[in-house]
Amino acid sequence: MLNIVITGAPGSGKGTQSDIIIEEYGLTHISTGDILREEIKAGTEAGKKAETLINEGQLVSDEMITEMLRQKINSVTETKGFIFDGYPRTLAQVEMLDKILAEHNTSVTCMIQVEVEHDTLIERLLNRAKTSDRADDNMETIKHRLEIYHTTTMPVMEHYKAINRFTSVNNNSTVEACYAQTKAAIESYI
Numbered sequence: 001m002l003n004i005v006i007t008g009a010p011g012s013g014k015g016t017q018s019d020i021i022i023e024e025y026g027l028t029h030i031s032t033g034d035i036l037r038e039e040i041k042a043g044t045e046a047g048k049k050a051e052t053l054i055n056e057g058q059l060v061s062d063e064m065i066t067e068m069l070r071q072k073i074n075s076v077t078e079t080k081g082f083i084f085d086g087y088p089r090t091l092a093q094v095e096m097l098d099k100i101l102a103e104h105n106t107s108v109t110c111m112i113q114v115e116v117e118h119d120t121l122i123e124r125l126l127n128r129a130k131t132s133d134r135a136d137d138n139m140e141t142i143k144h145r146l147e148i149y150h151t152t153t154m155p156v157m158e159h160y161k162a163i164n165r166f167t168s169v170n171n172n173s174t175v176e177a178c179y180a181q182t183k184a185a186i187e188s189y190i
């Protein structure tokens with residue numbers, strides 16, 4: 001199985017890169033942000049717990065998000081692999097993901113980081129906020145989410161770097177230029 005962890009600051013374009021990877025490699029997309037938004041929409045207990053934290057740009061608990069992730073993975077009966085979008089975001093989640101994948105006799109193939117210059121990021125996020133119905137797309141939350149991204153997620157990247165399963169691609173120009181780097185990175189791990 002091909003299991004890719006994709007990461008990038010909010011607005012980095014990791015969603016678009018994910019879509020292309022999924023199409024090309026036949027992977028199943030798991031976005032923990034999407035799972036949480038579905039829970040909120042459905043008005044579940046977990047969704048209610050998560051809503052305030054999400055709106056403040058805080059992370060939800062490792063245990064809660066991992067349980068949701070486990071259920072999602074277990075519900076997939078046939079796939080060539082997964083692309084994890086927005087997970088793992090902490091070192092505890094790295095361990096939890098390894099454990100879940102080991103139960104399925106598989107492991108993380110690599111982590112891809114989609115990088116964009118800071119000013120371009122802010123510009124893209126503010127543009128997205130104009131048409132988005134996401135309550136967390138405002139300047140204050142964006143700043144906080146970027147801060148959290150940098151402080152909390154860095155150790156996760158360092159972990160995959162340390163085990164030689166990390167590649168950073170830049171998305172400052174076009175989607176295609178970025179995907180060329182993404183594809184080359186994936187191929188180097190297969």
Ligand code: AMP
Nearest residue numbers: 032033054057058059060065086087089
């Ligand atoms: P995203 O769509 O990935 O930017 O996620 C939106 C929000 O959901 C984040 O700002 C967090 O509050 C929450 N969230 C998503 N994934 C995780 C995760 N792996 N761990 C903790 N919180 C998460």
